[in-house]
Amino acid sequence: MTYIRPAFHHPALPQNELGYTRKDYEGSISTLCAGCGHDSISAAIVEACFELNIEPHKVAKLSGIGCSSKTPAYFLNQSHGFNSVHGRMPSVATGAYLANTDLLYLGVSGDGDSASIGMGQFVHAIRRSLNITYIVMNNGCYGLTKGQDSATADYGYVAKAGHKNIYEAIDLCGLAIELGAGFVAQSFSGDKKQLIPLIKAAMSYQGFAFLNVLSPCVTFNNNSGSTKSYDYIREHNAVMSGMDFIPVKEEITADYQEDTVREIELHDGSYIRLHKLQQGWNPEDKYAVVNALHKARASHEILTGLLYINNDQMPLHQIIRLTDTPLNKLTEQALVPGAGILDQINASFA
Amino acid sequence: MSGINDFVIRFANVNGTGSASANFLFAKTLFRMGIPVSPKNIFPSNIQGLPTWYEVRVCDKGYLGRREGIDLMVCVNPQSLEKDVASVKDGGYFLYDSTKPLHTEFLRSDIHYLPVPLMSLCNENFTDARQKQLFKNMVYVGALAVLLNLDFEVIAQLVGEQFKGKEKLIQPNILALNLGADYVRKHFDFPLSFHAEKRNLTHGKIMIDGNTAAALGALYGGATVVPWYPITPSTSLVDAFTEYAEQYRVDPETGRKNFAVIQAEDELAAMGMVIGAMWNGARAFTATSGPGLSLMNEFLGLAYFAEIPAVLIDVQRAGPSTGMPTRTQQSDVLLAAYASHGDTKNVLLFPSTPDECFELTATAFDLAEDLQTPVIVMSDLDLGMNDHISEPLHWQNGRTYNRGKVLSAEELEQTKGWGRYLDVDHDGVPYRTIPGTHPQKGSYFTRGSSHDEYSRYTEDADTYVRIMDRLLLKFHKAATLVPEPEFYGDDVSAEFGIIYFGTTHHAAMEALDMLSAVDLTAYAMRLKAFPFSQKVRQFTERFDKIYVIEQNRDAQMRTLLINELEIHPERLIKVLNYDGTPITADLIVHKISSDIHSSTLIRS
Numbered sequence: 001m002t003y004i005r006p007a008f009h010h011p012a013l014p015q016n017e018l019g020y021t022r023k024d025y026e027g028s029i030s031t032l033c034a035g036c037g038h039d040s041i042s043a044a045i046v047e048a049c050f051e052l053n054i055e056p057h058k059v060a061k062l063s064g065i066g067c068s069s070k071t072p073a074y075f076l077n078q079s080h081g082f083n084s085v086h087g088r089m090p091s092v093a094t095g096a097y098l099a100n101t102d103l104l105y106l107g108v109s110g111d112g113d114s115a116s117i118g119m120g121q122f123v124h125a126i127r128r129s130l131n132i133t134y135i136v137m138n139n140g141c142y143g144l145t146k147g148q149d150s151a152t153a154d155y156g157y158v159a160k161a162g163h164k165n166i167y168e169a170i171d172l173c174g175l176a177i178e179l180g181a182g183f184v185a186q187s188f189s190g191d192k193k194q195l196i197p198l199i200k201a202a203m204s205y206q207g208f209a210f211l212n213v214l215s216p217c218v219t220f221n222n223n224s225g226s227t228k229s230y231d232y233i234r235e236h237n238a239v240m241s242g243m244d245f246i247p248v249k250e251e252i253t254a255d256y257q258e259d260t261v262r263e264i265e266l267h268d269g270s271y272i273r274l275h276k277l278q279q280g281w282n283p284e285d286k287y288a289v290v291n292a293l294h295k296a297r298a299s300h301e302i303l304t305g306l307l308y309i310n311n312d313q314m315p316l317h318q319i320i321r322l323t324d325t326p327l328n329k330l331t332e333q334a335l336v337p338g339a340g341i342l343d344q345i346n347a348s349f350a
Numbered sequence: 351m352s353g354i355n356d357f358v359i360r361f362a363n364v365n366g367t368g369s370a371s372a373n374f375l376f377a378k379t380l381f382r383m384g385i386p387v388s389p390k391n392i393f394p395s396n397i398q399g400l401p402t403w404y405e406v407r408v409c410d411k412g413y414l415g416r417r418e419g420i421d422l423m424v425c426v427n428p429q430s431l432e433k434d435v436a437s438v439k440d441g442g443y444f445l446y447d448s449t450k451p452l453h454t455e456f457l458r459s460d461i462h463y464l465p466v467p468l469m470s471l472c473n474e475n476f477t478d479a480r481q482k483q484l485f486k487n488m489v490y491v492g493a494l495a496v497l498l499n500l501d502f503e504v505i506a507q508l509v510g511e512q513f514k515g516k517e518k519l520i521q522p523n524i525l526a527l528n529l530g531a532d533y534v535r536k537h538f539d540f541p542l543s544f545h546a547e548k549r550n551l552t553h554g555k556i557m558i559d560g561n562t563a564a565a566l567g568a569l570y571g572g573a574t575v576v577p578w579y580p581i582t583p584s585t586s587l588v589d590a591f592t593e594y595a596e597q598y599r600v601d602p603e604t605g606r607k608n609f610a611v612i613q614a615e616d617e618l619a620a621m622g623m624v625i626g627a628m629w630n631g632a633r634a635f636t637a638t639s640g641p642g643l644s645l646m647n648e649f650l651g652l653a654y655f656a657e658i659p660a661v662l663i664d665v666q667r668a669g670p671s672t673g674m675p676t677r678t679q680q681s682d683v684l685l686a687a688y689a690s691h692g693d694t695k696n697v698l699l700f701p702s703t704p705d706e707c708f709e710l711t712a713t714a715f716d717l718a719e720d721l722q723t724p725v726i727v728m729s730d731l732d733l734g735m736n737d738h739i740s741e742p743l744h745w746q747n748g749r750t751y752n753r754g755k756v757l758s759a760e761e762l763e764q765t766k767g768w769g770r771y772l773d774v775d776h777d778g779v780p781y782r783t784i785p786g787t788h789p790q791k792g793s794y795f796t797r798g799s800s801h802d803e804y805s806r807y808t809e810d811a812d813t814y815v816r817i818m819d820r821l822l823l824k825f826h827k828a829a830t831l832v833p834e835p836e837f838y839g840d841d842v843s844a845e846f847g848i849i850y851f852g853t854t855h856h857a858a859m860e861a862l863d864m865l866s867a868v869d870l871t872a873y874a875m876r877l878k879a880f881p882f883s884q885k886v887r888q889f890t891e892r893f894d895k896i897y898v899i900e901q902n903r904d905a906q907m908r909t910l911l912i913n914e915l916e917i918h919p920e921r922l923i924k925v926l927n928y929d930g931t932p933i934t935a936d937l938i939v940h941k942i943s944s945d946i947h948s949s950t951l952i953r954s
Binding site: 055056057058060062072073077078079080081082083084085088090091092093094095096097098099100102103120121123124128317320321322323324325326327328330332334335336337338339341342343345346349350 | 608625
């Protein structure tokens with residue numbers, strides 16, 4: 001690509017509380033296809049981080065391999081990024097997180113990366129309650145190798161090449177809830193209004209926050225017969241509630257009638273406010289959510305919004321009683337037991 | 351050949367019957383009596399029921415390698431009777447449980463039988479079923495103590511140490527020992543012609559397994575993140591790390607941990623976590639064996655190309671595939687050296703003894719961070735899981751870690767035009783940054799795809815070649831930093847050279863003496879690292895003929911030497927042992943002398 005983004009910095013660009021502009025959260029120019037859903041998700045991440053007043057260098061963004069995994073190059077240029085190997089981002093993120101629990105970890109993956117080659121690592125990162133925001137940009141196909149079906153492609157959908165998918169799809173949200181993820185949401189790359197607050201809430205959550213974002217592949221999976229096309233998702237999207245994210249310091253204002261609003265306080269003191277709740281919908285009731293996902297699947301509906309939240313989730317570093325000082329800051333003084341202790345150890349083998 | 355402090359004894363047991371601690375007691379007693387001793391476990395991949403052996407070589411001369419020829423077999427396993435009787439050398443002894451009579455087919459006229467009714471002695475003196483079985487082992491130790499003239503005071507002292515905190519168990523153990531001892535005194539002549547005599551040859555030494563020593567090396571070396579996946583024979587290494595870390599790495603005030611041990615879902619994840627942690631500035635390692643190394647190849651390639659430090663301890667076992675999980679080999683040399691697809695080379699360290707397991711593991715972290723690349727410590731089952739007499743582990747207070755070229759916030763502030771892969775110092779090693787260091791400077795995008803000096807994706811031919819060539823330059827630098835080889839023997843009159851590494855050490859030392867006794871003078875080099883330094887090259891240029899001794903079928907180290915130093919293959923002669931048992935001096939001497947004799951014949 002030969003695009004060059006102007007270095008010009010407009011003095012009137014709006015700044016967040018830290019004095020950063022949106023530009024400070026941007027990345028390099030995307031090399032994905034024009035109209036790719038992934039670019040909209042990247043833009044939503046930029047907006048979410050800007051609005052959350054995150055210091056960009058306090059974020060580590062990690063990914064696997066595939067179109068989705070390229071995107072960390074397209075946002076948060078001032079954050080360290082790690083484009084690892086196919087399906088193995090969760091383990092790299094686990095190691096990085098254990099080394100320094102002071103950073104925010106943002107994992108970006110795709111349906112091939114997480115539901116096929118990386119299924120093992122995806123599953124175990126959830127099981128361990130890794131403290132990460134894990135976004136799957138889900139387009140139901142392998143874009144980078146020209147459109148093969150992925151494991152999240154729906155049964156019976158028709159690929160651009162004309163064949164019907166003969167296998168059942170893996171529902172990553174249902175799986176994440178089963179495995180004990182504390183925050184599970186589903187959204188659509190074309191719904192910025194829903195996506196941005198969801199990313200903000202996920203990044204404020206302590207524990208494994210999973211976001212499955214349906215993100216049409218304009219080149220290989222946007223045809224009629226596809227169940228991951230822009231048109232199909234718009235037609236079958238069942239929004240479970242509206243959502244606002246209210247940061248710690250902001251005053252809670254009552255815009256909605258009490259009986260249709262549900263507020264969930266996160267550990268850092270921020271709030272998720274759900275409104276226009278579907279009747280009987282309760283994202284804190286695991287059994288009801290799993291049930292709803294099964295029903296939606298049978299009726300070809302795509303549930304979006306905050307699907308499930310468990311505020312009692314304990315993140316990995318607490319489970320294993322890790323010290324507060326990041327491990328990467330410990331020096332010889334804390335790490336070496338000393339020659340005297342080694343003499344004692346030697347004596348126990350004499 | 352066998353005599354005072356010079357014999358081999360083998361115990362034939364059933365796995366899971368508590369024989370290990372009794373057998374260890376026997377070996378440790380000899381060690382405490384000041385006599386060089388080398389015990390080897392020959393065990394099955396099984397928890398309970400299959401035959402297992404424990405072999406102890408006693409040697410005044412200090413040869414700690416394995417020796418063929420069993421002088422005394424202690425057989426408490428009917429399953430392996432036939433094999434066990436056959437394995438005793440002419441004139442040797444066979445001690446067995448005579449509670450049931452020995453079938454005549456197992457009687458050999460050329461060996462001596464020592465029938466001791468182990469089971470019935472236990473039945474008469476103990477009531478608990480489990481105790482009856484466990485103390486059978488102590489009864490034969492007591493019998494051996496008399497037959498071999500062991501110091502009873504030392505044994506009693508060791509029993510006291512073993513059951514510290516469980517004092518109730520001391521008395522019945524001593525009783526069992528005495529049952530065996532008394533039986534021998536009553537029924538046999540004692541001691542045997544070969545037996546033990548107190549010496550002062552192990553003073554100041556310790557007896558420890560390589561896995562524990564390596565774990566302590568990692569603890570002192572500053573490892574904080576330890577992801578792992580259980581696999582024989584590396585499991586006890588992480589177990590030992592955890593045990594010591596729980597003791598010495600826990601904040602006394604908060605009870606919180608200065609380390610994270612994570613049992614990963616597989617070896618791929620274990621290596622991924624190591625890489626993630628070291629990318630983020632913590633010291634991390636994992637331990638594995640052959641099958642795990644195969645799985646880690648993908649990640650090792652990433653760490654090599656993206657230049658991320660990583661430390662791996664490979665406790666090698668017999669391959670290929672699942673191979674023989676409980677047998678030793680040095681058969682991962684090539685896989686480790688060139689791990690991953692594409693052009694890759696990794697730094698390898700080869701410890702020979704437990705104290706080297708400690709030192710080289712601690713050093714591996716310095717090298718990995720200094721060079722920003724994976725470093726693999728190549729141990730093996732023999733070293734890792736057997737107890738060895740070793741120099742004490744050594745740590746100099748005040749020793750600091752070499753964290754390599756890592757830029758601080760202040761340094762970044764002053765740096766202009768930093769690029770993650772810029773070779774500023776022209777030594778092949780660029781400067782790296784740790785996430786979260788500086789608000790505006792030092793961020794970059796780590797990737798396993800081709801990148802330029804600023805870590806930007808590129809498919810530009812010149813840039814790719816430049817980066818790949820710099821990685822070679824870095825590898826040349828590594829050759830100047832890794833531990834130098836050790837040399838042994840007569841460097842003046844030597845007619846040929848010997849190269850070996852790792853656990854071949856003790857057998858090779860003994861073989862050198864045996865060869866010189868028949869006027870075959872050799873000069874030996876023990877490799878301690880890959881890449882090969884100038885000293886290694888000079889050694890290979892010095893001799894027309896060099897025997898390369900190793901414990902694998904395909905002479906992998908020889909291949910590595912030929913490939914890296916462009917040595918004519920004719921000059922490097924294979925001396926191989928790959929049956930899964932530790933190599934012996936006899937095998938080395940036999941192969942070298944028969945080669946020399948056959949080549950002399952051809953020439954004349």
